[in-house]
Every structure is written in structure tokens, then in C-alpha cells.
Amino acid sequence: MESQSSTPNVADLIQSDRVHGSVYTDEAIFQLELEKIWYKTWVYVGHTSEVPNANDFVSKSIGPQPLIMTRGRDGVIRLLLNRCPHRANQVCLQAKGNRGSFTCPYHGWTFSNSGELRGFPFPDGYDTADRSELGLGQVNRVAEYKGFVFGSFADEGPSLxxxxxxxxxxxxxxxxxxxxxxxxxxxAGFLQHRAKANWKxxxxxxxxxxxxxxxxxxxxxxxxxxxxxxxxxxxxxxxxxxxxxxxxxxxxxxxxxxxxxxxxxxxxxxxxxxxxxxxxxxxxxxxxxxxxxxxxxxxxxxxxxxxxxxxxxx
Structure with a gap:
């Protein structure tokens, strides 16, 4: 028996004067949009004025992926994945602040604000671990235009x-x-709303x-x-x-x-x-x-x- 692909054919759902309602409700279409749009194109994340000083950070996201936007001591703005590489726990629970490192509240792994693993409890248990491979993940490309910071998970593609x-x-x-x-x-701060609705x-x-x-x-x-x-x-x-x-x-x-x-x-x-x-x-x-x-x-x-x-x- 041939297995049918679960990937929807979106072209069949779009006409010149209307679209099928499933483009707003189908989970498979949403996952396809994450793959083809949110995790591939440039997505606005924040503004440079939100992290004006060295070690400033704000919690952000690209789609459902939580991020930490930080300004390092070198002045570079980075977008770190807010997810511990150890057990995938959220590392930073604060909305914003100023700190040179982040410590996972689950097992105490500590990372610099540029993403490198600084240390962890009971190091003898990880004596063969390559620390350079255990840092926080980062958004592959980060760029800004007139202060507006964008990120893209794609390794390559059009410039911002x-x-x-x-x-x-x-x-x-x-x-x-x-x-x-x-x-x-x-x-000036943000007014936040949580809505159960399709992003489109x-x-x-x-x-x-x-x-x-x-x-x-x-x-x-x-x-x-x-x-x-x-x-x-x-x-x-x-x-x-x-x-x-x-x-x-x-x-x-x-x-x-x-x-x-x-x-x-x-x-x-x-x-x-x-x-x-x-x-x-x-x-x-x-x-x-x-x-x-x-x-x-x-x-x-x-x-x-x-x-x-x-x-x-x-």
C-alpha cells in the first residue's frame, strides 16, 4: 500500500478570488508555514534601542521558538535560542535585564551572553564532553536596518x-x-495580547x-x-x-x-x-x-x- 504524504497541496486551496478555510485552521499547513516562512525568511525580532548597553537582553521569539536578544560586551547583538542544550529547559525566564551570563534553572548549566558554555555542576561526569559543542544555539543570520533587528534561521539566502x-x-x-x-x-514598553487566532x-x-x-x-x-x-x-x-x-x-x-x-x-x-x-x-x-x-x-x-x-x- 502506498503511503500518502501528509503535506497539503496548498495550491489546490487557493483561487483567484478566495481561499479555503483550512489555510487558517490546518495544523499541517501551519507547520509548513513555519518551515517555509518563519524558519527560512527574515523575521523582525526587536530594536537595537531595547539593548542599548553591553550585557542588556530582552526575551523575544521567532514564531514559537523562544529567543534571547543580547548585546555582548563586544557590542554585537546576538539572537540565542532560549533552550538549554542539556534537557531543552528554558534558560532565561526574565522579560529583560542586564547580565553577562545565563544559568539554566533546571540543572545549573551556565552560558555566556554570547552563547558559550561556561560550566556545569559535577564536571567529572562530563569529562569527555566537548564544551564547544554544548553552547546555546543561535539564529544563523542576524542583521539590522536603521535599528530594526531581524533574524533568519536559514544558512544562506537573500540579504536583509x-x-x-x-x-x-x-x-x-x-x-x-x-x-x-x-x-x-x-x-516606552509594550502592550501584549494573547489571541487564539491564525497569524495570517x-x-x-x-x-x-x-x-x-x-x-x-x-x-x-x-x-x-x-x-x-x-x-x-x-x-x-x-x-x-x-x-x-x-x-x-x-x-x-x-x-x-x-x-x-x-x-x-x-x-x-x-x-x-x-x-x-x-x-x-x-x-x-x-x-x-x-x-x-x-x-x-x-x-x-x-x-x-x-x-x-x-x-x-x-
Whole structure:
């Protein structure tokens, strides 16, 4: 008897105008997505400002794989697997902190914050062990663009800049240039939600321009006088496919039509005089005005980084 493969044929589940519901519920499809997407492509993990000092760390993840993002004494940011190579126990239980080493709470194995095994109790029992083979695992490739740190488990493949493409790089560029210093920090903390839902719902929703005037009607009724009818039938905003899964709700046409600096933020120049002067000093009056009219992007960088004005969603 021939055994049938348990790997689903995803192409059979997708039509030009619809997809089969199983792409959101089938465990086999989810496992395939982990293999082909989450453990292969570049995934946003964190921001350099979260680990500004030597020995700083924050707990992160790529898909269901827990990680520790650390900055070593050498200044290098690494993504360590938060899993002891001894018995697979979680090594670090803290959300963030500053430490030069991590000790597994199960059997006391200790690792440097660059991943090397430093020691373990009862060493005579491991007198033939090669310590160089017993360190914490690491994400194979780590790269950052304008402070945004990404990781990829793949040994090789497109560079981060190739993954982002012109559209993704432009979106991050537009975000950081709203700062007179040309960089941003993500230091205000996080609001976390746990939802029992397929990850693709989030990706699809974040740049769905169809729902805001209904789902977020109360917000827009309050903000209408400040930012206009961004998602109304008369809006000049457009949805864009940036390629490779990246998408954007480009609100710039509407903000340019309104032609008022800082309108995207629901305010005006008169209320932010110090910021306006710093922007003009950094970019010149004409460029600063252009930036302050366009505002920040509303973009989904596949598979998990959503930049919505001044908010970062993961």
C-alpha cells in the first residue's frame, strides 16, 4: 500500500478570488508555514534601542521558538535560542535585564551572553564532553536596518536589504526621518495580547483599508476634524502591494491634499514649535515640511512587522 504524504497541496486551496478555510485552521499547513516562512525568511525580532548597553537582553521569539536578544560586551547583538542544550529547559525566564551570563534553572548549566558554555555542576561526569559543542544555539543570520533587528534561521539566502526590497526600506526610512536625529527608539514598553487566532489574520488585517471606517468608527468620529476622512469613499489614500508579501496603506496622497504639516498626527506646527525647528535644522525647511506633511508609514513588512504611524506591532 502506498503511503500518502501528509503535506497539503496548498495550491489546490487557493483561487483567484478566495481561499479555503483550512489555510487558517490546518495544523499541517501551519507547520509548513513555519518551515517555509518563519524558519527560512527574515523575521523582525526587536530594536537595537531595547539593548542599548553591553550585557542588556530582552526575551523575544521567532514564531514559537523562544529567543534571547543580547548585546555582548563586544557590542554585537546576538539572537540565542532560549533552550538549554542539556534537557531543552528554558534558560532565561526574565522579560529583560542586564547580565553577562545565563544559568539554566533546571540543572545549573551556565552560558555566556554570547552563547558559550561556561560550566556545569559535577564536571567529572562530563569529562569527555566537548564544551564547544554544548553552547546555546543561535539564529544563523542576524542583521539590522536603521535599528530594526531581524533574524533568519536559514544558512544562506537573500540579504536583509533584498528581503525588505525598495518598498520595505523606504517605509522604514520614512519612519526614522520623522526624527530630527534620523533614528527612533522603542523604549516606552509594550502592550501584549494573547489571541487564539491564525497569524495570517493579523497580516491581512493590518493593511486592510476596508474595515477602519466601520470597526474604528468611534475613533474616526473623534479624530475626523484633525486628520480628515482617511478611509472614506472620497479619500485619495491608496493600498499598495510592495512585493514579497509587504503591503502598505499609503495615506500620503490624502495628507498632501490636505497640505498641513503634522495633520497626520492630529495636530499642527504651532503646537510643536521645538520639534518643527529641529526638523528644519536637520533637513532644511522644504524637506522638513514634506516630511511633516507625509508623516510615518502604515505598512506591513512580511511576515510580522507592522508599522502604523508611531506604533510598532509584532
Amino acid at each position: 536589504e533584498e528581503h525588505l526590497g525598495a518598498g520595505g526600506r523606504d517605509a522604514i526610512d520614512r519612519l526614522v526621518q520623522t526624527s530630527p536625529e534620523g533614528e527612533v527608539e522603542i523604549t 489574520f493579523i497580516v491581512e488585517n493590518e493593511t486592510d483599508g476596508y474595515h477602519p471606517q466601520f470597526v474604528h468608527a468611534s475613533i474616526f468620529s473623534i479624530a475626523k476634524s484633525g486628520i480628515g476622512d482617511l478611509y472614506s469613499n472620497d479619500s485619495t489614500a491608496v493600498a499598495r502591494d510592495l512585493g514579497d508579501g509587504h503591503t502598505e496603506n499609503d495615506l500620503r496622497p490624502e495628507f498632501r491634499r490636505i497640505d498641513k504639516p503634522m495633520n497626520w498626527f492630529g495636530t499642527d506646527e504651532a503646537r510643536l514649535p521645538d520639534y518643527v525647528e529641529k526638523m528644519k535644522a536637520a533637513y532644511g525647511e522644504e524637506k522638513a515640511r514634506e516630511i511633516m506633511i507625509d508623516g510615518t508609514p502604515h505598512v506591513m513588512i512580511f511576515p510580522n512587522l507592522f508599522i502604523a504611524e508611531i506604533q510598532i506591532f509584532v
